[in-house]
Amino acid sequence: MSEITYISKEVSVVEGVLTAEDSKVVVAGSFSGNINANEVILEEGSKFEGEVDARIIVIEGDLKGKVKSYQLKVSHTARVDGELLTNSIEVASGAEIAGSISRVS
Amino acid sequence: MxxxxxxxxxxxxxxxxxxxxxxxxxxxxxxxxxxxxxxxxxxxxxxxxxxxxxxxxxxxxxxxxxxxxxxxxxxxxxxxxxxxxxxxxxxxxxxxxxxxxxxWDDTDQKSKKSKTKDKTDEQSDENIEDNIENE
Incomplete structure (x- = not known):
């Protein structure tokens, strides 16, 4: 449990730089900055602005910025605005995506 | 979660x-x-x-x-x-x-005092509650 980094709903992070290459990061609150982790989950209701780089990324909330992942899942509650770089993407019906999607080179 | x-x-x-x-x-x-x-x-x-x-x-x-x-x-x-x-x-x-x-400054002294006060307050609160119950 202590391996997980969790940003709860009431929390807001600014100018954040978070690195957790071997572990999982869950954001339920608001995060502005960069996240680099093994797995990142941006929960429903969360707000993210910046860059995320992770092996697995699940977007359920609002995101503005750049996403780079091996495997990307965008849920029906997501609102994404930006640049998506991924080798595998799953987008649920209802998700709002604006921006570009391309392969990781 | x-x-x-x-x-x-x-x-x-x-x-x-x-x-x-x-x-x-x-x-x-x-x-x-x-x-x-x-x-x-x-x-x-x-x-x-x-x-x-x-x-x-x-x-x-x-x-x-x-x-x-x-x-x-x-x-x-x-x-x-x-x-x-x-x-x-x-x-x-x-x-x-x-x-x-x-x-240790004034505010702390106050909070200390209020803490001791709280105890008596609690007691008096209990008394009040007792009184209410009695009524």
């Missing part, structure tokens, strides 16, 4: 500003300024920066200026910088290389 408290996991590194948190558990490497209710710095954690808290439990390495109502330094804690407290508990083995200030 939504009721879970915020945490920085072991192996994680964080730098930035955190606001709005009621409680935070740190097991990783953190450089931040935090204003919070309760903060726990775990045994393997390393925290650098300012903390303002109601309660701080330190088991890891802390560098900076901490101001807390209540501070508990466990046997594995390593502290440098400055700590300001109103209530301090230190376990045998805690290592302090810092300025330790008991911030």
């Amino acid at each position: 939504s009721d879970q408290q915020s945490s920085i996991g072991s192996g994680a590194k964080f730098k930035g500003k955190i606001t709005g948190a009621k409680a935070l558990e740190i097991n990783g490497d953190v450089e931040a300024d935090i204003d919070i209710g309760k903060i726990t710095i775990g045994q393997d954690a390393h925290f650098k920066g300012g903390i303002k808290a109601d309660l701080a439990v330190i088991s890891g390495i802390y560098e900076g200026t901490m101001q807390a109502e209540s501070i508990w330094l466990t046997d594995t804690s390593r502290v440098s910088g400055e700590i300001r407290y109103q209530s301090l508990q230190m376990d045998r083995g805690a290592a302090l290389n810092c300025r330790v200030v008991y911030n």
Whole structure:
């Protein structure tokens, strides 16, 4: 449990730089900055602005910025605005995506 | 999941500003300024920066200026910088290389007095409750 980094709903992070290459990061609150982790989950209701780089990324909330992942899942509650770089993407019906999607080179 | 408290996991590194948190558990490497209710710095954690808290439990390495109502330094804690407290508990083995200030000023005296008052208040409250029940 202590391996997980969790940003709860009431929390807001600014100018954040978070690195957790071997572990999982869950954001339920608001995060502005960069996240680099093994797995990142941006929960429903969360707000993210910046860059995320992770092996697995699940977007359920609002995101503005750049996403780079091996495997990307965008849920029906997501609102994404930006640049998506991924080798595998799953987008649920209802998700709002604006921006570009391309392969990781 | 939504009721879970915020945490920085072991192996994680964080730098930035955190606001709005009621409680935070740190097991990783953190450089931040935090204003919070309760903060726990775990045994393997390393925290650098300012903390303002109601309660701080330190088991890891802390560098900076901490101001807390209540501070508990466990046997594995390593502290440098400055700590300001109103209530301090230190376990045998805690290592302090810092300025330790008991911030005794007027407001604290007031809070002390009000604390003793609270006791009598509680008693009188009980009496009132008894009276209400009697009525």
